[in-house]
Amino acid sequence: MRTLHHWPLDPDSRQARLALAEKKLKFKLISVAPWAPTEAFLGVCVEGVPPCLVEDTDGGKAIISTARAICEYVTDDGSGRMPLLPHSARERAEARRLCHWFDVKFANDVNAYILTERLEKCLSATGAPDPSELRIGRGHLKFHLEYMEWLLESRDWLACNQMSLADLAAGAHISCLDYLDEIKWSKWSGLKEWYQKLKSRPSFRPLLKDTIPGLRPPHHYADLDF
Numbered sequence: 001m002r003t004l005h006h007w008p009l010d011p012d013s014r015q016a017r018l019a020l021a022e023k024k025l026k027f028k029l030i031s032v033a034p035w036a037p038t039e040a041f042l043g044v045c046v047e048g049v050p051p052c053l054v055e056d057t058d059g060g061k062a063i064i065s066t067a068r069a070i071c072e073y074v075t076d077d078g079s080g081r082m083p084l085l086p087h088s089a090r091e092r093a094e095a096r097r098l099c100h101w102f103d104v105k106f107a108n109d110v111n112a113y114i115l116t117e118r119l120e121k122c123l124s125a126t127g128a129p130d131p132s133e134l135r136i137g138r139g140h141l142k143f144h145l146e147y148m149e150w151l152l153e154s155r156d157w158l159a160c161n162q163m164s165l166a167d168l169a170a171g172a173h174i175s176c177l178d179y180l181d182e183i184k185w186s187k188w189s190g191l192k193e194w195y196q197k198l199k200s201r202p203s204f205r206p207l208l209k210d211t212i213p214g215l216r217p218p219h220h221y222a223d224l225d226f
Contacts, residue, residue, distance in 0.1 A: 002027035004070075005041055005052040007034055008210040009119060009179060011111065012067035012103075014172035016051040019071040019165065021203035022082050027053075035124050067172075068103060071165050084165045095159035098166035102173050106144055111173065113137025118180050122215065141182065149190045157194070171198045175207055181218040185226065192226075200224050 004020065004027050006013035020027050032041045034049045045052035045065050052065040053073070064073050075084040085092045114137040117129035148170065151158050159166040174195060177183055185192045198204060208222040220226035 001056045003030055003054045004028070005030050005032045005045065005054070006050045007032055009115075009176050009212060010034055010050055011107070011115075011169075011173040011176050013051040014175060014207055015067040015165075015169050016053065016070040016074075017207065018168040018172060018203050019074045019084060020053075021206070022084060022168070022201075023074050023077060024081065025074065025077075033123070035120055067169075068099065071099070071168070075165065084163075084168070086160050086162050086164055091160040091162075091164075095164040095166040098159050099169045102166075102169040106170075106173055109140035110137050110144060110177070114141065114180070114182055115176060118182075119176075119212075119215075123212070138182070141177070145183070145188055145191060148194075149188060152190045152194050163198075167194075167198055171195070171204070175199075175204075179210075179212075179215075179217045179221055181221075185220075196224065196226070 002020070002025060004013075004016055006017060006029055008014075008031065017029075030041075032038060032050045037045075037048050037050075041050075041052070042048055044054060044063060047065050051067055051070055052063065053070045055062045055064070064070050071084070085095055113133045117133050117137070121127050121129060148158065155161060157163045157167050158170055174183065178195075185195075199208070211217070
């Protein structure tokens, strides 16, 4: 029995969901707003923010929190089923480097502005989005999209020619921004091709069905041939 405490438009939660689904592991979802955790959740997760995976094992209950720990835990399951890290040490290092890039740099450069202003403020009723903050985030987003396009010029996937945790990390962040219609895909042909491949995977389908009351995604969000 596995339970993942998550929030639908949280990039970290989405990474964990994708990793679990890629490994074809069954799990139950419990929604927790990152800015308003419940007392029950705080009793389980010391960090107080999703994602947090609770799993019954032969050795007792395992509680794994943070996206990176969950993704690594799921990847290191001892099976050869859908490896989420490349075989070579160099490519594994590159995949982990890019995971860190999205976990830290992308989150600080982009999400801290766009998701905070357009999602958190709206859903927590703490004010209207600040246009100047959005401009900063969108400027940073352009840099990150350019970097991703550059990586994809010489690779089938972001870290190498094999899909890896790096793609799941990137896809989780990009999908949240796409829900808000923040990416003009006509400008990013290489990135669009990569995202179409990722979006078409069975693991990604549940994310495309996520909805937030009062906040509709654009029509292309769930379209595999957008």
